[in-house]
Each structure stands twice: as structure tokens, then as C-alpha cells.
Amino acid sequence: MRSYWFGDIDDGVCTPAQGDEDRILERCDTIRGKVDTGFVPVSVKEACDCGFFADREEYLAKLRDVTIRDARRKIVAAFSEGDAELIQMVRMLDEIDEVVNLLTEKAVEWYLVKNPGFSRKYKSMSAKRMVGVMKKEKGPLGRICAEIDALSEHRVILMRDVSKRTDALMPNCSTLVGGLVAARLMERAGGLSVLAGMPASTIQVLGAEGALFSHLRAGSPPPKHGIIFQHRRVHNAPRNVRGKVSRAVAGKLAIAAKIDYYRGEADLAFLERAQDRIDAVGEKE
Amino acid sequence: MKVIRGTIVSEGEGGVYGERMLKGCRVWDPHRSKLPAAIHNGAPLDLSSDMRVLYLGAANGTTVSHVADYVETVYAVEFAPRPMQDLIEVARRRPNIVPIMGDANRPEVYGCFVEEVDMIYQDVAQPNQADILRKNLPFLKKGGLAVLMLKARSVDVRRPSEEIAEETRTLLREIGLTITWSGTLEPFHKDHTCMLCIKEE
Numbered sequence: 001m002r003s004y005w006f007g008d009i010d011d012g013v014c015t016p017a018q019g020d021e022d023r024i025l026e027r028c029d030t031i032r033g034k035v036d037t038g039f040v041p042v043s044v045k046e047a048c049d050c051g052f053f054a055d056r057e058e059y060l061a062k063l064r065d066v067t068i069r070d071a072r073r074k075i076v077a078a079f080s081e082g083d084a085e086l087i088q089m090v091r092m093l094d095e096i097d098e099v100v101n102l103l104t105e106k107a108v109e110w111y112l113v114k115n116p117g118f119s120r121k122y123k124s125m126s127a128k129r130m131v132g133v134m135k136k137e138k139g140p141l142g143r144i145c146a147e148i149d150a151l152s153e154h155r156v157i158l159m160r161d162v163s164k165r166t167d168a169l170m171p172n173c174s175t176l177v178g179g180l181v182a183a184r185l186m187e188r189a190g191g192l193s194v195l196a197g198m199p200a201s202t203i204q205v206l207g208a209e210g211a212l213f214s215h216l217r218a219g220s221p222p223p224k225h226g227i228i229f230q231h232r233r234v235h236n237a238p239r240n241v242r243g244k245v246s247r248a249v250a251g252k253l254a255i256a257a258k259i260d261y262y263r264g265e266a267d268l269a270f271l272e273r274a275q276d277r278i279d280a281v282g283e284k285e
Numbered sequence: 286m287k288v289i290r291g292t293i294v295s296e297g298e299g300g301v302y303g304e305r306m307l308k309g310c311r312v313w314d315p316h317r318s319k320l321p322a323a324i325h326n327g328a329p330l331d332l333s334s335d336m337r338v339l340y341l342g343a344a345n346g347t348t349v350s351h352v353a354d355y356v357e358t359v360y361a362v363e364f365a366p367r368p369m370q371d372l373i374e375v376a377r378r379r380p381n382i383v384p385i386m387g388d389a390n391r392p393e394v395y396g397c398f399v400e401e402v403d404m405i406y407q408d409v410a411q412p413n414q415a416d417i418l419r420k421n422l423p424f425l426k427k428g429g430l431a432v433l434m435l436k437a438r439s440v441d442v443r444r445p446s447e448e449i450a451e452e453t454r455t456l457l458r459e460i461g462l463t464i465t466w467s468g469t470l471e472p473f474h475k476d477h478t479c480m481l482c483i484k485e486e
Contacts, residue, residue, distance in 0.1 A: 003397060004397045004398075005397045005398050028397055028398075031396070031397040032393050032394065033393060033396055033397070034393055035392040035393050035396045035420065035421070035423050035424070036423060037423065039396065039423040039424075041396070041399055041400050041401040041402075041423070041424050042397070042398070042399060042400040042401075043400065043401070044400055060358065060380065060381070060383065061380070063383055063398060064376065064380070064382075064383055064384075066398075067383055067384055067385050067386075067398055068373055068376065068377075068384060070385075070386060071369050071372075071373055071384055071385070071386035072373065074366065074369075074386045075366040075369055075370060075386070078366040079366060213442055216442055216443050217442060217443055
């Protein structure tokens with residue numbers, strides 16, 4: 001017997017698939033005929049001869065109805081996994097960072113032209129304080145700096161949202177390296193399920209693709225860390241043990257991601273052991 | 286293929302992705318799409334109006350929309366949800382595209398939707414590109430055409446692309462295909478090789 005989306009064909013005997021489109025789709029999900037040398041693809045002529053369809057045009061129209069419905073259903077399923085929106089939030093957050101920095105830089109140049117006697121030297125003016133000062137300027141520069149300031153505030157709010165969501169979605173990773181770093185790792189991997197399937201060595205250099213491929217291609221030194229460098233225990237570690245610490249962090253993260261994805265709750269015993277292990281590596285000379 | 290003043294075009298409703306129009310035809314830019322790049326580089330490939338095509342790696346449906354302008358029916362397989370959204374929209378305007386959301390690595394999942402085709406176009410950039418083509422060969426009629434767009438950098442980032450291409454050609458011969466043309470897509474696309482193969486009778 002050969003099974004197709006529209007029904008079964010067995011030695012010239014045709015049995016149409018029963019029910020509405022949803023039922024037809026459910027049935028398609030169960031058809032798993034091996035596609036090998038003995039495989040016979042759909043014959044539209046045969047389907048029409050069976051009386052299922054009047055002609056090729058009708059066949060295609062019905063088939064498209066079914067496959068488009070199937071695709072829509074799968075898209076909804078893929079996007080409702082909870083990490084899809086978080087990925088977009090992380091991307092927006094990092095993009096706002098870039099934009100705020102760029103705009104601030106340009107605004108400062110503008111301010112310097114307007115105030116020839118001004119210099120940032122020796123005044124420890126952070127970018128944020130600079131924006132605060134420039135906001136008080138009259139005219140377009142002041143207005144634009146007020147916008148930059150507002151954007152920075154949105155960034156802070158978004159950052160909190162990202163952290164909160166990550167805490168809920170991946171509690172173990174989030175406890176180990178903080179919500180933001182965990183979210184960025186997940187974003188770079190492309191989803192929690194992908195991150196959970198990654199080996200520790202990949203997680204260790206996620207975000208350092210440039211350095212990794214230049215290592216593979218040209219033999220430059222391999223990267224010790226990617227995104228996980230942003231975690232304080234990696235970047236605060238003394239230089240000589242930094243590689244070791246990032247390896248330990250990545251190792252525990254790989255486990256944490258798997259717990260997050262397959263169990264979805266914080267494992268306190270694991271977290272304690274993991275923290276101890278990472279601390280121990282950091283202390284050793 | 287329809288060519289106006291040295292530019293490959295296709296006849297159909299425009300505005301799919303902001304493509305330029307030339308005398309009412311849609312310009313098929315070899316810099317954007319690999320298929321016209323291969324034709325520019327001499328690939329003896331002709332799409333005709335009675336062809337049925339299985340297109341693996343349909344992505345946003347830009348190339349698919351041009352192929353659909355030429356042929357009778359395109360079965361367009363794509364796995365990722367985000368491009369699939371666009372592909373559905375393209376398919377809605379072009380009734381000869383059948384969009385299928387599925388993994389080209391697992392033809393048994395979408396096998397119940399696909400009829401026998403005259404041409405398979407394999408543009409899934411994965412390390413096992415040739416193997417994906419092999420898995421889908423049962424859909425291809427005897428004497429049909431298989432087109433592989435090999436992206437060397439997806440197979441191995443370190444080795445020269447000519448070496449990978451040679452290896453792939455050996456693989457294709459082993460699975461019973463006869464290679465009729467093989468060439469790079471330079472200068473349009475880096476590290477890509479296009480291979481046209483015939484499935485023997």
C-alpha cells in the first residue's frame with residue numbers, strides 16, 4: 001500500500017483520507033514511508049483517476065491548502081517556545097547599545113564645535129554624564145540629546161525585562177552567569193534547544209567566531225572565551241587562569257542548559273556544586 | 286531562458302523582493318541568486334514551462350519566485366520558520382508554488398506531498414550537501430536533472446573549495462549521477478560551485 005496526503009492507493013484500490021483539513025494533516029504526520037529506490041512519488045494522474053480530484057489544477061489547489069496550513073501550524077509551534085521573543089529582545093538590546101553609543105559620540109563632536117573652550121579631558125565625563133550636560137543645550141542638539149537619554153532609559157527597562165525572562169526560561173544558566181549573559185548565549189546559539197545540544201567547547205567560544213575561524217584557517221591562537229567573557233568570574237580572573245576558568249564555566253553551562261531545556265527548573269544541588277567548582281578553578285594558581 | 290540585453294529575466298508579477306523590472310520582465314540578478322550566476326558562467330541550464338521542480342532550501346522564496354515564472358510546478362522545501370513566513374506569502378501570489386515546511390534531510394516526512402519531478406535544485410548549505418541530494422533522488426524521474434549548488438565553506442572552512450568540489454563530484458558519481466557540467470559561481474558568489482547532473486535511465 002502507498003500512502004499519500006490525499007489517501008491510500010493499494011493495487012489500484014483507492015481509499016481517500018477522511019475528515020477535514022486538520023484531520024488530513026494529522027494523518028500526514030503519521031505517514032513515514034521510506035524514500036528510497038522502491039519509493040513511488042505521488043502521481044497526480046493516478047489521484048485524478050481515483051476520482052479524488054477533477055484535474056491537476058484542483059489537485060494543486062487542495063495540496064497547497066494542506067501544505068500552507070501545515071507550515072503555518074509549524075511556524076506557530078516554533079515561535080511559541082518562549083525563546084523566540086527573548087532572542088528578538090536580546091538583539092534589540094544590543095542594537096540599542098550600539099545606536100546610543102554612536103549617537104552620543106556624534107553629539108559630543110557637535111557639542112565641542114558649539115563650545116570651543118570645552119574639553120572632556122581631566123573631567124571624568126562618562127558618556128552618560130555628557131548626555132546629561134548636552135541635554136541642557138538650547139536648540140536641536142539639546143532636543144536630540146534628550147532623545148538619546150530617553151533611549152538609554154528604554155534600554156535599562158529592556159535589560160530588566162530580558163533578565164527577568166531569562167530567569168524564568170533558563171533558571172540554571174541564569175544563576176550561573178547572570179541573566180544577560182545567559183540570554184546572549186541563547187541568542188547566539190539560536191534557541192534554548194540548540195544551546196542545550198551544544199558541547200561545552202562550543203559554548204565556550206560562542207560569540208568569538210571571528211577568532212575561532214581565523215584560528216582554524218590561519219592557525220592564529222585559539223580564542224579562550226566568547227560571550228562568557230562578559231561574566232565577571234571570567235573577565236576578573238587573573239590572565240594566566242582565565243582560559244581555565246572559562247572552560248570550567250562553559251562546562252557547567254553546558255550542563256545547566258540541558259537541565260533548563262529538559263527539566264525547566266532550578267537544580268539547587270547542581271548549582272551549588274557548579275559554583276564551588278568554578279570558584280575552585282579561579283583560586284588555583 | 287529569457288535574456289534582455291544580456292540580463293536574465295523572468296516573466297511574472299513583480300514586486301516580490303523589490304527586484305528591478307526591464308520591459309515588463311523581472312530582472313534575475315546573478316549577484317543575488319545563484320541560478321542565474323551559474324547560467325552566466327555557462328551552465329547549460331534551461332527551465333521550460335512543462336517542468337516540475339523540487340526546490341530544496343527555498344528560503345525567502347526569491348529564487349523560487351523566478352523559477353516559478355518559468356516552470357509548471359515548484360515544490361519548495363524550507364525548514365526554518367522565519368523564511369517560511371515569507372515563502373508562504375510568495376506562494377500565495379503564485380499558485381504553482383507548493384510550499385512545504387520540512388527538513389530536506391528527512392524526505393520521508395514530506396514524501397507524501399511530492400510528485401515525480403523533472404529537476405531537483407539542491408541549495409541547502411549544509412556539510413552533507415551531496416548526501417541531501419542523494420536522499421531526495423527518488424523524487425527525480427529517470428533522465429531528470431539534478432542541480433547542486435555547493436557551498437564549500439559549509440562543508441569545511443579550512444580546505445580550498447576546488448578540493449571540496451572534486452570530492453563532491455566523486456560522491457555524486459558514486460550515487461549514480463552523471464555530471465554534465467561543473468563550474469564556479471565567481472565572481473558573483475564566493476566559494477560556490479554549481480554542478481549539473483543527470484540521473485541515468
